[in-house]
Amino acid sequence: MARMLSAEENDILTRVGPGTPMGKMMRRFWMPICTSAQVSEPDGDPLRLKLLGESFVLFRDTNGEIGVLDELCMHRGVSLALGRVEDCGIRCLYHGWKFGVDGTIMDTPNNTNPRFKQRMKAPAYPVREAGGLVWIYIGPKECRPEFPHFEFMNGPAEHRAVIRLNTRANYLQLLEGGTDSSHVGILHSNQANPTWMKDEFTARDDEDFNPGALASSDNAPTLEIEDTSFGYHYVAKRKGPRAEDGAPTVSVRVTPVFLPVGRIIPAPAYQFFVFEVPQNDYVTSTYIITHGNKPIDRGEIIRIMGLKEPFWNDQDCNFRADWSNGMGQDRAKMATNWTGFDGIEQEDAILAVSMGPILDRTKEHMVAADRAVIHLRARLLESVQRHEKGESPISHEIVDYTPVRSLPDTVIREGERWQDLVPGNSTVGV
Incomplete structure (x- = not known):
């Protein structure tokens, strides 16, 4: 079992105002x-x-x-x-x-x-x-560092969809959710497996922009983590079908996490760049940029994210679900809808809000599937410590992030190197 965070460590990780260790480190970006x-x-x-x-x-x-x-x-x-x-x-x-x-x-x-x-x-x-x-x-x-360049800054505007969501929760609650691969097939059941209610698994191949699409029903993936110059990336390995020659396979899904607040979530044909930017200790602006090599229907991205009135609009971008309106949950439809909510980002945001403004992590009970979340905390604390010692924070020197990639569910033979499928992740900033 992983060591729980101390109250002091939780405070360092979550407080971002002027003069705080995390706030000073984040201001370098x-x-x-x-x-x-x-x-x-x-x-x-x-x-x-x-x-x-x-x-x-x-x-x-x-x-x-x-x-x-x-x-x-x-x-x-x-x-x-x-x-x-x-x-x-x-x-x-x-x-x-x-x-x-x-x-x-x-x-x-x-x-x-x-x-x-x-x-x-x-x-x-x-x-x-x-x-x-x-x-x-x-x-x-x-x-002041050089201005960073990400892949979503390339290509025509119609190949990119940008969404902002302001959520009343500390940034770390949202960022940890984005580095937790084991929740995808559970919380996002309707996007990951449309036949979950029949105790069956049906892979989603009808929406190439669906970041919840999985190729396996395995909800207890094995995680492997590798540090990089931008932070780290990790693979979630799920049980795969036997190869034609009978060899065992695994389905791999790779997520890069670039410090201090970013990640890339894979979809079959697109990359979802997500930044969890703290407005203050209690409110976070989530920026979702969907990018690919072909045009994107922004309305479809908003739909699959579950963002709609009365809980969100495209003008002020404020997320309004709270306990006074039951978080917007429709429990009457939960026989065929796992959560009673409308989509991926709505589900993620609501669960973060449900934790309260700042979660007390000293009361958690972590398991092996939480390794990437535990590593996120460790790398953030390491970056803060570097900065406090007068060194550059993790990823501060990187200018060109364009080679960094996530990888949607891909079946490989057991023992094959998943790192070879995302070679740019290991060479950026080196």
């Missing part, structure tokens, strides 16, 4: 803060956003440039999210101070001294727009 679709129009409404316990305002100016400033106006502390976005800047409603995307003070109607504007700037942050997301860096200026 570029992080998504919203989708491009949320701020698509020049001079459109500003966005009030939170990241790692800090508050920001984001806007797209007249020229299409994006700016991210501290939310509160440097003059008297009024929220700039209430301001006017116009004429290449954002203007505070209180006294009309106006700021450019780089923090330049463009106008101070109640102060006519021109030298003031020239010697002061509002706090502004480096911004990049790529892959349907807006990314920012809020760490020390002298430590």
